[in-house]
Amino acid sequence: MYGNQPSESxxxxxxxxxxxxxxxxxxxxxxxxxxxxxxxxxGFWSLTMYGRGFF
Incomplete structure (x- = not known):
């Protein structure tokens, strides 16, 4: 899996x-x-919701 570069994210x-x-x-x-x-x-953008523990 590839990580997002700071210039891309x-x-x-x-x-x-x-x-x-x-x-x-x-x-x-x-x-x-x-x-x-x-x-x-x-490329894309996304929205993510996390719980209290940021999972």
């Missing part, structure tokens, strides 16, 4: 939602980008 994370609460399965969440404002990528 960016990682951002948040630990609370817009209500300053930890995200949980009882709520529904959306990610909204402005028209034409999706993340720039020549």
């Amino acid at each position: 960016r990682y951002f994370f948040v630990e609370v939602d817009s209500a300053e609460q930890r995200p949980n399965g009882a709520n529904r969440y959306t990610v909204t980008f402005p028209k034409g404002g999706t993340p720039p990528a020549t």
